[in-house]
Amino acid sequence: MRLKLPRTYKLLLALAVVVGPFYWLMFTEDGRRRSDLLILHILGNPSFNIAYDRLSGGVNHADIEAQFPKIDFQCAERQSALGDEVCGAEIASFNGLPARRALLHYGAGRLTALRLDYRPDYHELLTESLSNGLGAPAQEAGGSTLRWQAEGGTIVLPAKPPETDANAALMWLAPVLTGDY
Known part of the structure; x- marks a missing residue:
């Protein structure tokens, strides 16, 4: 049995895969925090994780x-x-x-x-x-x-x-x- 997915479904799925992570990184508090952390670490400053x-x-x-x-x-x-x-x-x-x-x-x-x-x-x-x-x-x-x-x-x-x-x-x-x- 061969299943064929409708073209619209494939398009929506592809958009979700591309737009979803971008939306999370740019528009959620956790995504922005993680983006900021990544950029700050790339710039070379270390973490100071203190208990x-x-x-x-x-x-x-x-x-x-x-x-x-x-x-x-x-x-x-x-x-x-x-x-x-x-x-x-x-x-x-x-x-x-x-x-x-x-x-x-x-x-x-x-x-x-x-x-x-x-x-x-x-x-x-x-x-x-x-x-x-x-x-x-x-x-x-x-x-x-x-x-x-x-x-x-x-x-x-x-x-x-x-x-x-x-x-x-x-x-x-x-x-x-x-x-x-």
């Missing part, structure tokens, strides 16, 4: 370098409320979201803060991801920031999508530690 639950005030330079050997952090001494040294690197993504930069602050050789500059278009996805992994956030500063309490520190994120790239940053802060780590 928030593994961050703590006990993490040091060697731990970060061992975990992320492909990321070239540039460090400089800089006195601030967050520590006495800051290390930064351009990154393509963190935890599957397009990003720009990672800044790690150290005090006495230990990680005290982490700033991840992300792309504002992905603010809602980042908020949802943090809520799924860490639970519902607490609203702080009159409702302008969201705060999650992780095992080794606190994560802070603006409550509303930032209007500029400069304000699109996630912060992880180590708890105030006393005594030995």
Whole structure:
């Protein structure tokens, strides 16, 4: 028995095969995110996939370098409320979201803060991801920031999508530690 498909059916099937993936990449949130990630990785910046639950005030330079050997952090001494040294690197993504930069602050050789500059278009996805992994956030500063309490520190994120790239940053802060780590 020989089946013959109608010409219209074949045409519609061919259009679906060609247009479907294009539509997904251009017009869905997940498709745009994956397209952005691909382009950013092609441009040469590495991924920075960090487990928030593994961050703590006990993490040091060697731990970060061992975990992320492909990321070239540039460090400089800089006195601030967050520590006495800051290390930064351009990154393509963190935890599957397009990003720009990672800044790690150290005090006495230990990680005290982490700033991840992300792309504002992905603010809602980042908020949802943090809520799924860490639970519902607490609203702080009159409702302008969201705060999650992780095992080794606190994560802070603006409550509303930032209007500029400069304000699109996630912060992880180590708890105030006393005594030995």
